[in-house]
Amino acid sequence: MERARQYALSGYLIALADDELILGHRDSEWTGHAPILEEDIAFANLALDEIGHAKLWYELGADLLGQDKTTYPDRLVYFREPAQFRNMQLVELPKGDWAFSTLRQYLFDAFEALRLEALSQSSYTPLAEIAARIRTEELYHLRHSQAWVPRLGLGTEESHARMQAALDALWPYAQGLAAPLPGEQDLHAAGIVPSSAALFERWSGEVSQFLVEAGLQVELRSPLADMHRSSHSEHLPALIHDLQSVARLDPEAIW
Amino acid sequence: MVMLHMHTDVGAGSRRPSEPEIWAALSEVPDPEMPIVNLVELGIVRAAAWEGDVLAVTITPTFAACPAYEVIGSSIRQRLQAAGVPQVEVRVQHSPAWTTEWMTEAARSKLQAAGLAPPPRHQGDLIQVLMEPVACPRCGSHNTTLQNNFGTTPCRMIYTCVDCKEPFEMFKPL
Missing domain, CATH: 3.30.300.130 (Fe-S cluster assembly (FSCA))
Incomplete structure (x- = not known):
């Protein structure tokens, strides 16, 4: 692969990894706080998996940049400024109530399933292989979040109201899934990555139908004005501060 | 050089x-x-x-x-x-990705004996295999229900046996 394309692909992968890392961090905030023990276990596992997936993408990104993959991922995670993160805003929103976190997980998992299916067909073999690995693990995530959406949507008056409120808040941010990742246009033309817009169209159809069947109202709302991955909400700096505070106390420490 | x-x-x-x-x-x-x-x-x-x-x-x-x-x-x-x-x-080395299909029969028997249901053979079709009933490693009953897609480690999920009333873990097919 030529140099410029390697560079572009590493940027793409680091953005994907940032999504996983930030979502994993939000999921981890449920550890010890979930409404029932089963879900405490589930969210702790979701967090662990997402952060593990982030690590795989960061490592591949490091390889493409000619960086040391044993140290570069930590540098990206612990020593970048919030403005340098390329995650979408959907994943950085505070965890909210449990309906909010569960629905966010579903919306993201459903999109990720489509993206990983496409990435596992990538013409760049190392990328395709890692996507295939992550895809089988993600199957369990989607099974989990997919089971809860109708259970809450069609459950009690309160669970329904909370799910509907969560959907109303999340839907505009979920439109950000359609936005291209860094370098996507050229990488897509080369058969390396899928088009986010095309995946979004499929996602939108499948997810909307599923939500309606779960008793929820999907309203067409205008997307966020700025869906670009370099713009973030006011919630990201606090999250990054939390995430990095220990590492920054002693940057030379060895764990 | x-x-x-x-x-x-x-x-x-x-x-x-x-x-x-x-x-x-x-x-x-x-x-x-x-x-x-x-x-x-x-x-x-x-x-x-x-x-x-x-x-x-x-x-x-x-x-x-x-x-x-x-x-x-x-x-x-x-x-x-x-x-x-x-x-x-x-x-x-992450690829080819590890799969439970690589686990030997000896390992499966040991898991079973220790009360941890071994991963079912799936030949690549995980969705299908996850729909099939899981046998309780204690009493052998297939009358079991899924409790949680996640368990005490990333590679386990939790079931309950309706007949002997015991919860048990299964090694996730991957």
């Missing part, structure tokens, strides 16, 4: 362990989270090959985020050094 050949003097009387000896030693390294099975029968040791005086051991973690693989690496190094391997390098 100048190739530099390093000759390390191996003390008189010492010899390199043979390939069967190496694999026998690796078969004595227990999985840190499920010590009843060893790393070889779990199917995570991909290769062990000499590169000069260094024995390179390649492992493929079960789950991407498996927190145990650093411990696994140091257990492998320790066990092989005790078997007389002067220098061990443990490498992690």
Whole structure:
């Protein structure tokens, strides 16, 4: 692969990894706080998996940049400024109530399933292989979040109201899934990555139908004005501060 | 390019362990989270090959985020050094991805005997296999219900047996 394309692909992968890392961090905030023990276990596992997936993408990104993959991922995670993160805003929103976190997980998992299916067909073999690995693990995530959406949507008056409120808040941010990742246009033309817009169209159809069947109202709302991955909400700096505070106390420490 | 050949003097009387000896030693390294099975029968040791005086051991973690693989690496190094391997390098290889299809029958029987349902054989069709009933490792009943897609480690999920009323874990098919 030529140099410029390697560079572009590493940027793409680091953005994907940032999504996983930030979502994993939000999921981890449920550890010890979930409404029932089963879900405490589930969210702790979701967090662990997402952060593990982030690590795989960061490592591949490091390889493409000619960086040391044993140290570069930590540098990206612990020593970048919030403005340098390329995650979408959907994943950085505070965890909210449990309906909010569960629905966010579903919306993201459903999109990720489509993206990983496409990435596992990538013409760049190392990328395709890692996507295939992550895809089988993600199957369990989607099974989990997919089971809860109708259970809450069609459950009690309160669970329904909370799910509907969560959907109303999340839907505009979920439109950000359609936005291209860094370098996507050229990488897509080369058969390396899928088009986010095309995946979004499929996602939108499948997810909307599923939500309606779960008793929820999907309203067409205008997307966020700025869906670009370099713009973030006011919630990201606090999250990054939390995430990095220990590492920054002693940057030379060895764990 | 100048190739530099390093000759390390191996003390008189010492010899390199043979390939069967190496694999026998690796078969004595227990999985840190499920010590009843060893790393070889779990199917995570991909290769062990000499590169000069260094024995390179390649492992493929079960789950991407498996927190145990650093411990696994140091257990492998320790066990092989005790078997007389002067220098061990443990490498992690993620592809081809590990699958429960690589787990041996011996490992499956040990899991079953320990009350942990072994992963069902799936030949690549996970969705289908997850729809099929799971047998309780205690009483053998197929009258079981899924409690949680997640469990006490990334590789387990939780079921309850309706007949004997006991909860149990199953190794996730992957």
